[in-house]
Amino acid sequence: MADRLIYLPLGGAGEIGMNAYVYGYGAPGKERLILVDLGVTFGDMETSPGIDLIMPELTWLEQNRDRLEGIFITHGHEDHLGAVGHLWSRLDVPIYARLFTGTLCRLKMEDQGLPAETVMIVGPRPEVTQLGPFNVQFVPISHSIPESAALIIDTPAGRIVHTGDFKLDGTPVVGDPFNPVVWREIANEGRGIKVLTCDSTNIFSPHPGRSEATLANPILDWVMAQKNMVVATTFASNIARLKTLAEAATASGRKVCLLGRAMRRMVSVGLETGILTDFPETIGPDEATELPRNKVMLIVTGSQGERRAASAQLSRGRYLGLSLKEGDSFLFSSRTIPGNERAVNRIMNSLSELGVNVYDADDGTFHVSGHANRPDIQAMHELLQPDMVVPMHGEHMHLREQMLLAQEKGFASIIATDGTMVDLTGDAPQIVDQIESGRIYLDGSVLIGAMDGIVRDRIRMALNGHAMVSVIVDEDDKSCPMPGSN
Ligand SMILES: [Zn+2]
Numbered sequence: 468m469a470d471r472l473i474y475l476p477l478g479g480a481g482e483i484g485m486n487a488y489v490y491g492y493g494a495p496g497k498e499r500l501i502l503v504d505l506g507v508t509f510g511d512m513e514t515s516p517g518i519d520l521i522m523p524e525l526t527w528l529e530q531n532r533d534r535l536e537g538i539f540i541t542h543g544h545e546d547h548l549g550a551v552g553h554l555w556s557r558l559d560v561p562i563y564a565r566l567f568t569g570t571l572c573r574l575k576m577e578d579q580g581l582p583a584e585t586v587m588i589v590g591p592r593p594e595v596t597q598l599g600p601f602n603v604q605f606v607p608i609s610h611s612i613p614e615s616a617a618l619i620i621d622t623p624a625g626r627i628v629h630t631g632d633f634k635l636d637g638t639p640v641v642g643d644p645f646n647p648v649v650w651r652e653i654a655n656e657g658r659g660i661k662v663l664t665c666d667s668t669n670i671f672s673p674h675p676g677r678s679e680a681t682l683a684n685p686i687l688d689w690v691m692a693q694k695n696m697v698v699a700t701t702f703a704s705n706i707a708r709l710k711t712l713a714e715a716a717t718a719s720g721r722k723v724c725l726l727g728r729a730m731r732r733m734v735s736v737g738l739e740t741g742i743l744t745d746f747p748e749t750i751g752p753d754e755a756t757e758l759p760r761n762k763v764m765l766i767v768t769g770s771q772g773e774r775r776a777a778s779a780q781l782s783r784g785r786y787l788g789l790s791l792k793e794g795d796s797f798l799f800s801s802r803t804i805p806g807n808e809r810a811v812n813r814i815m816n817s818l819s820e821l822g823v824n825v826y827d828a829d830d831g832t833f834h835v836s837g838h839a840n841r842p843d844i845q846a847m848h849e850l851l852q853p854d855m856v857v858p859m860h861g862e863h864m865h866l867r868e869q870m871l872l873a874q875e876k877g878f879a880s881i882i883a884t885d886g887t888m889v890d891l892t893g894d895a896p897q898i899v900d901q902i903e904s905g906r907i908y909l910d911g912s913v914l915i916g917a918m919d920g921i922v923r924d925r926i927r928m929a930l931n932g933h934a935m936v937s938v939i940v941d942e943d944d945k946s947c948p949m950p951g952s953n
């Protein structure tokens with residue numbers, strides 16, 4: 468049988484989170500495989516009570532492990548690399564990433580006691596990683612974390628561009644700007660682009676996305692206007708935003724104090740890898756308590772209402788000797804991810820009870836998205852002129868909307884959700900198989916199947932209530948029947 472090119476999402480298609488996409492090339496059933504990204508999703512009380520992390524089920528990949536050549540990680544967000552430490556042992560192949568992302572991957576491996584040298588650091592295009600029938604290049608692309616990369620995957624059947632998460636930002640503050648000249652070149656090389664596998668997250672946002680650089684002035688104006696202590700929270704991985712916030716602090720005569728392990732880790736990896744330069748000098752919490760309140764800005768973790776993060780701790784009173792007071796100001800320079808609204812609201816109300824003025828980014832003044840909006844996605848289609856568009860990184864409705872947009876402009880397209888194997892060899896994508904896909908839960912430190920019953924039992928207990936029976940059995944008294952044994 469003729470060789471074919473296949474695509475198989477195992478996570479991230481039909482949901483936003485736990486990205487894991489397989490590409491294969493070879494004789495049907497014998498294709499050589501690569502995996503792009505290995506991320507997590509966070510659990511919630513309604514569907515997965517007590518679960519910290521959710522990751523893709525990899526049974527199919529484990530069964531075909533001898534065909535797997537390697538894993539490529541596009542960027543350092545948890546939904547793209549968060550499962551590396553937890554699932555790598557099941558696959559046991561080298562991981563490839565650029566320096567900043569690779570350094571984060573190595574920390575993930577070390578966190579689990581795994582060999583960090585499994586993570587190979589590769590440079591951006593024109594460097595090529597050749598694995599089996601695949602020649603892979605990392606192409607710098609803008610997003611809300613430095614060093615994001617799209618992948619060019621060249622195969623005997625043609626060129627795939629896998630965008631990873633991206634936006635069209637010519638001035639991203641930190642990291643690589645989007646460069647249309649480079650992309651035009653990529654589209655015009657050889658036979659052009661066969662497949663564009665494209666981020667769908669913001670397909671429903673009708674206006675062109677805004678640049679990270681547009682936030683500097685509004686944030687500076689805001690900081691200047693505050694009279695007492697200033698606190699700002701955002702995603703720790705949004706290093707450009709951390710820099711914008713810190714620079715605004717310095718320009719207004721404030722010292723910066725970073726609170727939260729993730730925040731300090733990101734800044735130190737940023738400095739170590741040379742991604743982050745001229746970051747203002749920071750002070751520790753001890754020093755911050757000694758300065759006048761109007762000379763301090765805290766940049767803290769917990770923008771999504773995470774209970775143990777610095778934002779939540781500060782909202783409850785004191786954290787590391789620091790406490791917020793009447794007249795202080797707290798800025799959420801972030802979007803609340805759907806599902807986290809209640810947790811974020813709780814923190815805002817607690818801050819309000821302390822007399823703190825709370826500012827959010829709902830009107831877009833203090834936050835821009837890291838994903839391409841509808842006109843940007845369309846611009847990408849038109850710039851690359853692929854034979855076919857495969858929407859990824861989205862819930863079903865996002866995938867469908869991008870498919871319709873692509874088809875409207877004459878590009879072949881398809882909806883392929885997790886577990887759907889698509890043959891990309893011909894002129895249009897064709898579904899050829901349905902693989903069993905699913906989720907694995909991290910329950911404390913144990914990985915369990917989503918269907919294993921533990922979580923189902925918890926939901927049942929939460930909905931129906933539960934009765935507890937405590938029985939004291941005296942082993943010496945054999946005449947006493949065991950309660951509950953009949
Ligand atoms: Zn993502």
Ligand SMILES: [Zn+2]
Nearest residue numbers: 542544610632
């Ligand atoms: Zn991302």
